[in-house]
Structures are given as C-alpha cells and as structure tokens.
Amino acid sequence: MSSSPLTDLSAVQQSVETARGLLNAHYTDPAVFAEEREALWFPTWAGIGVAADVPEPGDAKPVDFVGVPLFILHGRDGQIRVFQNICRHRGMILVTEPRKIEGAIRCPYHSWCYSHQGKLVATPHVGGPGQNAHAAINRDELGLIEVRSHIWMGVIFVNLSGDAPAFADQHADLIARWAEFDAPLHHGGADSTFQLLCHTNWKLAVENYCESYHLPWVHPGLNSYSRLEDHYNIEEPGKFSGQGTLVYRQIKGDDGTTFPDFPDLSEKWDSGGEYLTVAPNVMLGVQRDHVFAIVLEPRGPTETLEHVHLLYASDQTSDALRAKNAAQWKEVFVEDIGVVEGMQAARGAPGFDGGRFSPVMDGPTLIFHQWVAGRLAEYRARA
Amino acid sequence: MSGDLDARLLAAHAAGDSAALVRLYSDAADAAASEDAAGFFLTHAYIFALELGAAEARQIRARLVRMGRDTG
Numbered sequence: 171m172s173s174s175p176l177t178d179l180s181a182v183q184q185s186v187e188t189a190r191g192l193l194n195a196h197y198t199d200p201a202v203f204a205e206e207r208e209a210l211w212f213p214t215w216a217g218i219g220v221a222a223d224v225p226e227p228g229d230a231k232p233v234d235f236v237g238v239p240l241f242i243l244h245g246r247d248g249q250i251r252v253f254q255n256i257c258r259h260r261g262m263i264l265v266t267e268p269r270k271i272e273g274a275i276r277c278p279y280h281s282w283c284y285s286h287q288g289k290l291v292a293t294p295h296v297g298g299p300g301q302n303a304h305a306a307i308n309r310d311e312l313g314l315i316e317v318r319s320h321i322w323m324g325v326i327f328v329n330l331s332g333d334a335p336a337f338a339d340q341h342a343d344l345i346a347r348w349a350e351f352d353a354p355l356h357h358g359g360a361d362s363t364f365q366l367l368c369h370t371n372w373k374l375a376v377e378n379y380c381e382s383y384h385l386p387w388v389h390p391g392l393n394s395y396s397r398l399e400d401h402y403n404i405e406e407p408g409k410f411s412g413q414g415t416l417v418y419r420q421i422k423g424d425d426g427t428t429f430p431d432f433p434d435l436s437e438k439w440d441s442g443g444e445y446l447t448v449a450p451n452v453m454l455g456v457q458r459d460h461v462f463a464i465v466l467e468p469r470g471p472t473e474t475l476e477h478v479h480l481l482y483a484s485d486q487t488s489d490a491l492r493a494k495n496a497a498q499w500k501e502v503f504v505e506d507i508g509v510v511e512g513m514q515a516a517r518g519a520p521g522f523d524g525g526r527f528s529p530v531m532d533g534p535t536l537i538f539h540q541w542v543a544g545r546l547a548e549y550r551a552r553a
Numbered sequence: 554m555s556g557d558l559d560a561r562l563l564a565a566h567a568a569g570d571s572a573a574l575v576r577l578y579s580d581a582a583d584a585a586a587s588e589d590a591a592g593f594f595l596t597h598a599y600i601f602a603l604e605l606g607a608a609e610a611r612q613i614r615a616r617l618v619r620m621g622r623d624t625g
Contacts, residue, residue, distance in 0.1 A: 246606075273606025281600045294600050300592025302599075302623040 176202055181524060182543040186536050191524035192543065197371040197517040203471040207236045209549030210450045210542060215320065215327040215337050217452035217465040218242070220479050221250055222324065222357030223268075230275075231268040235328065236468055240317060241265040242326060243275070245286035252328050253288055254315040264314075275314075288314035323348075324355045324481050325452055325463050341448065344410050350439065351456050353432050355481040358492045362480035364500055368507050370514035372451060372468040373542065375476065378510050379445065379453045379464075380538055382413040383531035388505050395419055403534050404446060408541065411534035412446035418457045421498060423491045429459035432483040449541050459483060462499060472514060478503060554581050554594075574601040575609065592622045599623075 176199070181190040195202045218233045224244035232241045232255055239255035241264065255264050262279040265271075274283035274291055283292035290309040297304035318329040320337035322345070327337060334340060345352075357363070368375060378384065382401035386393050400417040404410070418441050420428045432439075435458055443457040451466040460482050467475040480496055516522070527536045554562075558581055565573035578598035585591040595617055602610035617623040 272604075273610070274603040276600065276604040283600060283603050292600060292603055294596045295593075300589055300596055300622055302596055302617060 176205060179543040179547050182536075182539050183547075186527050186529045186533050189527055189536055189539070191527070191536075191539050192373070193524050194517045194519070194522050196542070197374065197514060198471055200471055203468075205546065205549070206542075209546045211236050212330040213334055214450060214545075215329050215334060215340060215448070216450055217325045217448070217463075218252065218328050219326050219465060219477070220324050220357060220463060220481075221321050221326060222359075222363075222479065222481075223326075224250060225357075226270075228270045228272050229268070230265050230271045232263075232265045234467070234469075235330070238330065239263060240328070243271065243286060247286065250319070250321065250326065251286075251288065252317040252319040252326065254317060256315070257282055258290065258312040258314070259293075284314050288316050290314075323351070323454055323461060323463060324357060324479065325448075325454075325465065327448075327452070341410075343406060344446065344448065348444070348456055350435050351432060351461060353483065355461060356483070356485040356487075358480045358482055358487065358496070361489065361493050362482075362496050364478050364496065366476040366478065366500075366503055366507060368474045368476060368510055369472060370474055370507075370510040371471055371517075372466045372474040373538075374510040374513045375464075375466055375474055375506075376447050376449070376451070376453065376538055377535045378506055378513075379447060380411055380413065380534040381532055382415075383528060384509065388509055389502055391501075403531075404444065405533050405537055407537050408544070410446050410448060411537035412444065413534060414442060414444040417441055418443035420457075420459055421491065421495050423488055423494065427488055427491055429482055429487055429491060429495075430484045431458045447538065449538065460495065464503070476503065554584065558584070571601045571605045572607070574598070575605065575607060575613075579609075579613070588620065592617070592620055595620075596622070 177193045177195050182192060218235050218240060219242055223231045224242050227244050227246045227248060229244045230241055240252055241255040242252050244250050257264055257277040259280055259282045262277050264275055264277055274285060276283045281294050285291050290312045293307055294302050296302060296307050318332050320327045338345060382398060386398050396415055396417050400415055402414050404412045404414055422428055439458045445455045447453050453464040455462045460480055463479045465477040467477060469475055558577060562577045565577055575598050578594045582591045582594035582598060585594055595613060599610060599613040599617060602613055614623060618625045
C-alpha cells in the first residue's frame with residue numbers, strides 16, 4: 171500500500187476482471203507527472219529520437235527529455251552519443267537547434283570547447299586574458315556528461331539514471347520476439363516522418379495503442395480487410411504488451427509496386443504484423459516490408475508530441491509509395507487523436523475510479539497500467 | 554588593431570563566418586603591439602579554428618603553448 175498522498179495504486183494491481191485503471195491525477199496532476207519522471211522515465215530506457223535524426227557525422231540535435239535538456243551527436247568517429255546539453259562551466263545550453271558541428275562543440279557563452287567524445291578541450295581566458303589554462307581547472311574532470319544510450323529498431327533510447335540493466339538484457343524477450351527484424355533499417359527520410367500534437371497525457375496514447383478493441387470503431391476503414399477477430403493480444407506482464415494482426419496487407423503503388431521485404435522472414439510475417447510498446451514511450455510496429463516507430467514526447471501532463479518515423483528494408487524505395495504509406499499511417503494515427511484527447515478531457519470528471527477493462531480485449535492495456543503502477547509503487551517505497 | 558581589421562572582425566562575427574574569424578584573429582595576433590594582446594587574439598583564432606574543425610587549430614594551439622598560454 172502506498173504511503174504517498176498522491177494516488178492509490180492498489181486497484182490497478184488486480185486481475186483484469188476486477189482491476190481499475192490509474193486515477194485522474196495520473197493524467198492531470200503536475201505532481202504526479204514530476205513523480206513519473208523519477209519513477210518511469212529516468213531509471214528505464216526511454217526513446218528520445220531516431221538515429222536518422224542525426225544521419226551524418228557532425229549532425230547534432232537538441233532534445234527535451236521530460237524537462238532534461240539533452241543533445242544527440244553523430245560524432246566524427248561514427249558513434250552516436252547523447253550528452254546533457256549543458257556546459258560544465260556556468261551551465262549554459264550548448265546546442266539550441268539542429269545543426270552541423272564540424273569541429274568542437276563551442277559553448278556560446280564563454281567558448282569552452284568540447285570534442286565529439288565529450289572531452290573538454292579548450293578553456294579560453296580561464297586563467298585571465300590570453301591565458302587558457304589554470305591549475306584549478308582540470309579539463310579531464312570537466313567533460314560533457316554523457317547519457318547512457320542504445321539504438322534499437324532505429325530508435326535512440328536513453329537511461330538517464332545510468333543504472334538500468336543493459337538494454338539488451340532489459341528487453342531480451344522483446345528483442346528475441348522480433349529477432350527477424352534485426353536487419354539494416356533505412357529511414358524513409360523527410361517524407362517518412364511527421365509529428366502529431368495531442369492534447370493528452372502521454373499514457374493515453376500508449377493505452378490506446380496497446381489494444382485492437384477500438385479498431386473497428388475508431389478506424390472503420392480497416393473493417394473491410396482487417397477484422398477484429400484477425401487480431402490477437404500480446405501480453406508479457408512487466409515487459410511489454412500490444413497486439414498483432416494476421417492479415418497485414420502490403421501497400422501497393424498505382425503500378426502494383428510494393429516495398430521490398432526484410433530478408434529471410436519466416437512465414438508468420440507473410441500476412442502478420444505486430445504492434446508493441448517499449449515502455450514508457452516508444453510504440454513500434456513491424457511488418458514484412460516496413461517498420462514504424464512513434465516516440466512520445468510529453469510536454470507536460472496534458473500535452474504530448476508524437477514523432478512518427480517509417481523505416482524500410484532498403485534505401486532504394488519508391489518516392490511515391492513512401493509518400494502514400496506515410497499518408498495512410500497519418501490518417502490512422504490522426505483518427506486516434508480524437509479518442510486520446512477525449513479520454514484526457516474526461517479525466518476532469520471528479521471521482522472517476524480509473525475505469526474497468528474488458529477481460530478479453532483490454533489485457534494489454536492493463537499490463538501497461540500495471541507497469542506504471544508497479545514502478546511508481548517501487549519508487550514510493552524507496553522515497 | 555586597425556579600424557579596418559576591427560570592422561572586418563565585426564562583420565565576420567555578424568555573419569558567423571568562422572573561417573574568416575580564424576584568419577582575422579590570426580592577423581590581429583600577428584599585428585598586436587604586445588604579447589598579451591597577441592595571446593588574446595590568438596586564443597580567439599584557436600577557438601574558432603577548433604569549432605570549425607580546421608587543420609590550423611593544431612598549429613595555433615602549439616603556438617599558444619610555446620607562448621605559455623595553454624598546456625601542452
């Protein structure tokens with residue numbers, strides 16, 4: 171039982187037949203949002219972007235990670251690293267917009283400079299005018315603060331606390347499940363990414379993504395070929411959850427063109443597709459000919475920016491077909507905005523008990539609620 | 554520093570022209586009336602060369618080290 175005054179989590183940790191969802195405060199209260207940063211975002215592996223955000227050596231991109239300023243750098247050595255976006259001198263922001271950094275990362279305030287590996291390499295005038303060293307300033311101790319990162323399925327994940335199990339261990343079951351997609355992924359480029367701003371808490375986007383229950387109601391266009399009974403639940407409590415389809419249908423161009431398949435896929439994927447969330451915030455979908463990743467960027471308790479990316483098995487794909495695919499997915503994801511914003515608006519209803527779950531259809535969503543509640547409970551127990 | 558050099562430096566700063574800043578600050582260092590002034594200008598040349606990833610950063614730094622203005 172939680173000792174926190176914030177919310178009671180016990181009703182979430184019941185069986186699907188009797189469980190209730192997270193209470194309103196989890197969707198509206200800045201204090202709970204702040205608690206989530208510590209309990210859900212910092213100690214786990216959370217997504218901050220895709221490798222394609224920094225495609226070339228020297229490319230840098232700042233990101234706001236639930237209020238923590240970070241930047242991604244594709245170093246000249248070919249490595250993609252994530253650093254805290256702060257100079258070790260007076261704490262100035264280093265990178266304010268996506269840009270190319272050919273040489274050192276120069277702080278715009280007093281021009282302390284860092285290498286692409288994060289090493290402090292220059293401290294101009296630190297010992298007085300024209301004196302660029304001082305015994306009290308040990309450059310070896312003042313490098314940029316690197317944040318632990320890992321790239322999987324083209325997504326850059328970070329573990330801010332630095333003490334989570336290795337990504338490959340933490341998500342071993344999921345990686346094994348989708349091992350057939352462990353192949354080079356090619357981001358489709360500018361025509362294969364878009365953002366959707368949703369006036370909703372980030373968790374509602376995940377909850378909606380977890381289940382297929384809503385598909386015939388919210389996405390009626392799917393009914394003609396992808397019926398509710400063609401879907402199955404994916405339920406791995408404490409690990410991941412989502413849903414799969416048995417009737418994935420490849421998109422075709424006007425001339426019948428399709429995207430090339432990923433190599434050596436098993437028969438399952440001829441018409442299969444799976445859609446899972448890497449908690450807290452990366453929603454992934456895999457199909458025979460493309461993958462998508464949605465990285466959720468919370469901008470407070472009631473606003474979320476969805477960054478959608480489409481990745482392919484080849485870097486040689488049809489421009490027109492990529493555009494058609496992006497438009498098709500955008501239509502689907504835009505259809506979801508109404509319900510995630512509607513659920514957010516409804517969280518203003520006093521005394522809402524968190525709602526109930528269909529024992530058959532909502533298991534994956536409850537698993538996500540329980541992941542949230544379990545981590546919050548652990549955090550509160552330590553606090 | 555001559556008025557002309559000062560004007561060109563300001564223009565290069567305004568344009569964010571790092572290559573020009575490296576060159577102009579190096580010129581300012583060469584023309585400086587004192588070693589302190591040279592060290593100041595050379596420091597700026599070095600920083601902009603470093604930011605640019607320019608090859609001359611190494612030589613400028615070596616010069617600063619020889620002048621006792623940076624560590625080796």
